[in-house]
Amino acid sequence: MSFAHRHLLGIEALSQADITAILDLADQYVTLNRSPSKHSDALTGLTQINMFFENSTRTQASFELAGKRLGADVMNMAMQASSVKKGETLIDTALTLNAMHPDLLVVRHPNSGAVDLLAQKVNCAVLNAGDGRHEHPTQALLDALTIRRAKGRLHRLNIAICGDIAHSRVARSNLILLGKMENRVRLVGPPTLIPSQFSEFGCEVYHDMHEGLEDVDVVMMLRLQKERMDGGFIPSEREYYHRYGLDADKLKRAKPDAIVMHPGPMNRGVEIDGDIADDVTRSVIQEQVEMGVAVRMAAMHLLAENAKAAATSKGTYV
Amino acid sequence: MPKLLFTNARLIDPEAQTEALGWLLVKDGSIAATGVDAAPSADEVIDCKGKCLAPGIVDIGVKVGEPGERHRESYASAGRAAAAGGVTTIVIRPDTSPALDTPEALEFVMRRAKEDSLVNVLPIAALTKGRLGHEMSEIGFLLDAGAVAFSDCDAVVTNTKVFQRALTYAKSLGALVIAHPQEPTLSAGACATSGKFAALRGLPSVSPMAERMGLDRDIALLEMTGGKTGARYHADQITTSRALPALERAKANGLDITAGTSIHHLTLNELDVADYRTYFKLKPPLRAEDDRIATVQAVASGLIDIISSMHTPQDEESKRLPFEEAASGAVALETLLPAALRMVHAEQMTLPQLFRALALNPAKRLGLATGRLSKGAPADLTLFDPDKPFILDRATLMSKSKNTPFDGQRLQGKVVSTYVAGEKVFG
Numbered sequence: 028m029s030f031a032h033r034h035l036l037g038i039e040a041l042s043q044a045d046i047t048a049i050l051d052l053a054d055q056y057v058t059l060n061r062s063p064s065k066h067s068d069a070l071t072g073l074t075q076i077n078m079f080f081e082n083s084t085r086t087q088a089s090f091e092l093a094g095k096r097l098g099a100d101v102m103n104m105a106m107q108a109s110s111v112k113k114g115e116t117l118i119d120t121a122l123t124l125n126a127m128h129p130d131l132l133v134v135r136h137p138n139s140g141a142v143d144l145l146a147q148k149v150n151c152a153v154l155n156a157g158d159g160r161h162e163h164p165t166q167a168l169l170d171a172l173t174i175r176r177a178k179g180r181l182h183r184l185n186i187a188i189c190g191d192i193a194h195s196r197v198a199r200s201n202l203i204l205l206g207k208m209e210n211r212v213r214l215v216g217p218p219t220l221i222p223s224q225f226s227e228f229g230c231e232v233y234h235d236m237h238e239g240l241e242d243v244d245v246v247m248m249l250r251l252q253k254e255r256m257d258g259g260f261i262p263s264e265r266e267y268y269h270r271y272g273l274d275a276d277k278l279k280r281a282k283p284d285a286i287v288m289h290p291g292p293m294n295r296g297v298e299i300d301g302d303i304a305d306d307v308t309r310s311v312i313q314e315q316v317e318m319g320v321a322v323r324m325a326a327m328h329l330l331a332e333n334a335k336a337a338a339t340s341k342g343t344y345v
Numbered sequence: 346m347p348k349l350l351f352t353n354a355r356l357i358d359p360e361a362q363t364e365a366l367g368w369l370l371v372k373d374g375s376i377a378a379t380g381v382d383a384a385p386s387a388d389e390v391i392d393c394k395g396k397c398l399a400p401g402i403v404d405i406g407v408k409v410g411e412p413g414e415r416h417r418e419s420y421a422s423a424g425r426a427a428a429a430g431g432v433t434t435i436v437i438r439p440d441t442s443p444a445l446d447t448p449e450a451l452e453f454v455m456r457r458a459k460e461d462s463l464v465n466v467l468p469i470a471a472l473t474k475g476r477l478g479h480e481m482s483e484i485g486f487l488l489d490a491g492a493v494a495f496s497d498c499d500a501v502v503t504n505t506k507v508f509q510r511a512l513t514y515a516k517s518l519g520a521l522v523i524a525h526p527q528e529p530t531l532s533a534g535a536c537a538t539s540g541k542f543a544a545l546r547g548l549p550s551v552s553p554m555a556e557r558m559g560l561d562r563d564i565a566l567l568e569m570t571g572g573k574t575g576a577r578y579h580a581d582q583i584t585t586s587r588a589l590p591a592l593e594r595a596k597a598n599g600l601d602i603t604a605g606t607s608i609h610h611l612t613l614n615e616l617d618v619a620d621y622r623t624y625f626k627l628k629p630p631l632r633a634e635d636d637r638i639a640t641v642q643a644v645a646s647g648l649i650d651i652i653s654s655m656h657t658p659q660d661e662e663s664k665r666l667p668f669e670e671a672a673s674g675a676v677a678l679e680t681l682l683p684a685a686l687r688m689v690h691a692e693q694m695t696l697p698q699l700f701r702a703l704a705l706n707p708a709k710r711l712g713l714a715t716g717r718l719s720k721g722a723p724a725d726l727t728l729f730d731p732d733k734p735f736i737l738d739r740a741t742l743m744s745k746s747k748n749t750p751f752d753g754q755r756l757q758g759k760v761v762s763t764y765v766a767g768e769k770v771f772g
Contacts, residue, residue, distance in 0.1 A: 039545075118665050138667035139547035140621030159669070161547030199547060227541040 030329040033337075034146045034153040037162035038203040046204060050172050050181075053318070053325035057172075060096070060321055069328045070099035073130035078120075079156070080106040080136040085291060085316070086156050086166075090133045093323035099131065117141060118148050125149040130334060131327055134158075152330040154323075160196050165326060166290055167200035169319040171208070173311050174245055176318070177286050182209045187239050187281075189215040190249035190271065190298050191260075193222055197290050198249055202228055215239030216271060219260045236271050240280040248273055248289045251298050264297055274300040278309070286311045346373050349767055350387035354728070357399035358718045359705035362697040369398060371724040374766035379718055393728055396761055399700050400716050401433025401725035402681065403707035405494075405523070405605060406469070406581055407656040408674070409435075410745075411457050412450070413442030417746045418658035420454075423678065424462035426743040428771035430679040431727030431760040432654070434465040434715060436707070439476065440498040446471035446482040448490035455491055463770040464763075465725070467711065469494045472511050472522060478502040481511040484520055493711045496523035496581070499628050499673075501559065503529050509566050516576035521710065523579045526559035526588065527629060536669055537630045542615050548668060553585035553636060556629060560588050564595045564602070573599040579710060583649055584610040584632050586639035593648055603710050605651035606640050608677055612684045613637070613750060623664045623671035624750045627655075645694040650706040652699075654681040658746030676744045680751045686731055686758035696731070724767035733759040 030048045032040065059065060075094040079087055087103060094101040106120070115123075117136070124132070125148070132153045134142045139159030146153040157163040175181040186205055192198045192214050202225075205212050212230040214221050226232045233239030240246060251267065261267045273287065287303055287310045295301040304310050349371040356367050356379060367381035378385070404427070410417040418426075427435050437454065439445035445454060451468055458466035470492035474480045477500075484495060495515060501524070502508040508524075515522050535551035537543035543550035560580060567575045583592060583604045595602045607627070615631045625631060632640075643649040657674025664671050677684070685703065688694050708716025715725045739752040762772025 116662065116665070117667060136667065138669045140669075141667035143620055144665075144667055159547050159667075160549075196547060199545070222539065222544065224539060224541050224544045228544075 030333065032330070033333060035164055035326050035330060036143055036146060036153065036155045038164050038167050038200045038207070039162070041207070043207055046168070046171065046208065049168055049322065049325050049329065050175060052328060053168070053172050053321040056321040056324040057318065060317070065096050066098065067096065068098045070094060070097035070131075070331050073099045073331055074128065075099040075101045075131040075133065075327070076124060076129045077101065077103045077133045078106050078124070078135070079104070080134070080141075081157070082107070083135055083156070086135065089316070089319045090156060090323050093320050093327060094131070096320070097324055097328060099327075117145060121145045121148045125151070130331060152334050154326060154330070157196055160194050160199070162200045163196040164200050165319070165323050166197050167204040168326065169315055169322040170201055170247065170288060170290070171204055172318040172322055173288065173315050174286070177311055177314070178244060184210045184244040185213070185242060186210050186245040186247060187213045187215050187243045188247045188249065189236065189239070189273065191220045191251050192216055192225060192249070193220050194252065195249050201247065202230060206230070213239055213243065217261055236277050237280055240277055243281045244285055246273060246278065246281055246285055246287045248287065248299050250290065250292065251294060268297055272296070272298055272300060273303055275303065278303060285309070288312065288315060290315070346767070347388035348372050348377070350384060350390045351393050351398055351728070352384050352390055353395055354393035354398035355395055356718060357397050357696045357700050359400065359697050359700040360717045360719060362701070364696055366395065369718065369726075371767045374724055374768070376718060376720055376722050376724050378720055396728055396730050397696065398726060398728050399696070400704040400718055400722070401727050401763060401765065402431050402703045403434040403436065403711070403713065403716050404432045404654050404656070404678065404681065405436040405651060405707050405711070406438050406653045407435040407678065408438045408440060408658060410658060411441065411454060417660055418744060420458045420461035420466065422743060422745045424464050426676070426678040427464045428763045429743050429760060431682045431729055431763050432464060432678055433725035433727065433763060433765050434467060434708075434713070435678070436467045436469060436493060436711065438498050439469050439471040439496065440500070444471045444476045445469075446474050446476070448483065448486045451487060451490040451492060464765050465715075467491070467493045469496050469523060471495070472497045473502060473507065476500045478504055478507055481507070481514060484511075484515055485518055488518055488520055492520075494521040494523050494579070497525075499525045501525055501527050501529040505562065505566070509569060512566055512570045512576040512578070516570055519577065521577045521579060523581050524563055526556050526563060526580045526583065528555040528558035531555040531558065532629075535630065536626060537618070538615050538632050540615065540633055542618070546618070546621065551630070553587055553632060556583070556585045557588040557591055560591050564591060564600065567595070567600045567602060575600060577601045578603075580604040581653070582607050582610065582629060582655065583643070584629055584640055585636045589639060589643055589648060596648070603650040603706070604648075605653050606644065606649050607653055607655040608681050608684050609655070609675060609750060610637065611641055611644065611652065612687055617750065621668040623666065623668055624675060624748050624752070626668060626671050626673050627675060628673040641688055641693050644702050645698055647701070650702065651710065652685060652702040654678050658744055659748045660746055664748055674748070676742065676746050676749050678744065679742055680737065680749055680756070682727070682729060682760060683756035683758045684751060687756070689731065690757055724764055726764040728761045728763075728772070729758060730761055731758045733757065735759060
């Protein structure tokens with residue numbers, strides 16, 4: 028198993044083999060997480076700090092649980108309530124934390140590229156838990172694991188990513204990952220939320236959801252942020268639900284065994300019909316949450332291994 | 346004053362569009378004669394050894410941090426940087442803090458410049474009070490105090506009525522208005538040019554069309570304020586191919602319009618931002634390669650009149666931030682000429698064409714006698730070796746701020762010495 032990276036900042040830098048390595052290890056952690064004794068000692072003695080400059084419940088909880096199950100000492104820092112408010116710059120905050128010798132930094136930040144910047148200034152492994160509208164690699168990886176387990180493969184699938192592509196880091200990371208694994212990706216949504224340059228990424232763009240879902244294997248819904256709903260990007264919530272909300276009628280166009288995904292939290296009745304979200308034969312939304320913990324355990328495990336190898340010898344990670 | 350003779354010089358004459366090996370005689374701070382035959386006698390003779398002797402660069406749109414941000418750039422440091430870069434006249438921007446919007450403020454900076462600067466300094470004054478775009482500044486008083494042009498810099502006057510009145514008033518005084526062509530609401534919050542690169546990086550972006558829309562509005566206003574007898578207008582930076590036809594039409598229609606562009610938009614493109622390198626964050630943002638090439642061609646053809654450094658000193662703290670939050674702008678007084686020579690080495694333009702855009706055109710637009718090698722012009726000169734290769738180390742820059750995008754890059758062409766009114770200020 029090779030995973031020659033110091034940080035996990037995005038999917039862009041990963042190869043097919045890297046992605047497969049994470050997913051294979053994550054599969055093992057799914058088994059562990061389903062057993063009565065959920066502990067491993069992969070991160071024993073290591074310190075993990077979760078720095079969230081943006082509100083998060085699920086991602087932060089998932090990372091926290093992943094670290095704890097691997098035996099790390101986990102600390103959560105709500106950065107909005109801390110020295111950032113007092114005018115400290117991102118780099119000063121990073122240097123302060125760096126002096127406490129963490130081994131893993133999990134960072135979410137509202138600005139694209141902020142996590143890359145921070146990673147340049149610290150000497151521990153950094154995991155991007157979402158930066159602006161740039162990347163959210165662990166979300167794409169957990170989605171990939173969910174698809175691979177549900178469909179038995181992660182290639183040659185027709186996958187529709189639907190909704191607010193423009194502002195979504197989840198969409199970008201998924202688009203890159205699914206492309207790298209040789210799938211056919213479609214983007215579905217109103218033109219105000221799918222800027223034209225996305226057609227240059229080697230995917231098909233649909234503004235009609237019925238057409239966009241024709242014969243797909245996977246329907247990936249995105250959350251529509253409340254602040255985009257009031258006239259700025261779309262005329263109204265109800266018009267959006269009518270044209271782009273996933274309901275039984277639109278889902279009929281997909282393959283009969285197509286799965287439905289959503290990164291959460293959901294707006295029922297805006298981008299997705301409640302009945303579909305709860306339909307256990309179609310929806311894998313709960314599995315996504317489960318896979319999230321396993322994928323984060325796998326990613327942190329691999330990065331920690333590299334860091335340990337680097338500490339004992341002149342490691343070969345980049 | 347003794348006579349100074351440059352011999353064996355490759356004379357770059359932007360007026361005649363020629364370059365020839367010859368001599369240049371300086372007397373009393375002015376160019377007394379030039380020639381290619383036998384050189385006259387003089388008190389002091391400088392053998393240029395075949396290097397280029399060109400008119401000193403006139404750089405419109407230099408930011409000096411006085412008043413308000415002297416830690417970023419002072420008149421002393423800006424003057425040294427300019428001299429080292431072959432720039433003999435810096436035309437300073439009013440986007441200081443506070444803005445240069447009163448005759449008193451202008452007098453202050455002119456006094457500071459006189460005390461500390463090695464090179465000529467001429468001020469642009471704010472077009473509106475506080476550069477806020479609400480009320481026009483005292484254009485008449487400011488002209489009397491020495492303002493050579495009026496501009497709100499990158500703060501576009503959003504209110505078209507205010508801008509129209511300012512143009513009309515400026516016209517009556519013969520004042521030059523410099524505008525930043527950009528549709529301000531479309532470009533609000535953007536820090537990249539829209540396209541595949543910005544989408545991949547997840548950066549808020551603006552269509553290059555916003556520049557054309559800004560220019561179109563301004564051209565319509567120029568027609569409104571009297572067409573051929575209308576206001577004198579200069580667009581500070583034209584950086585996209587889509588804006589060029591509008592500019593060409595406006596010139597063909599006889600409007601009093603000129604356009605500039607920045608050295609960075611001529612030599613870099615959006616991909617140079619790479620992994621969020623904030624030293625490449627500029628305003629307007631770097632463009633696609635197609636736009637860069639179109640801009641270079643427009644300079645070579647003369648459609649774009651002027652190349653500026655758009656020298657904008659920023660300290661480390663304002664650049665070491667996430668890309669969206671980082672300050673825009675780059676220092677360029679010292680890298681202006683070496684970077685511009687890239688276009689000459691790439692055979693995209695000749696040296697006389699380059700110096701038309703660097704020296705002659707800006708001088709003409711501001712009504713200055715400098716910027717040429719003709720008899721009677723001030724002996725503002727730069728002697729440079731166009732071929733000398735070097736790797737730029739930003740620590741060696743004279744500017745107080747070191748925010749150059751060319752750090753570590755290979756450049757070709759170095760200034761040997763610089764003269765202002767016949768006095769050596771560098772070399």
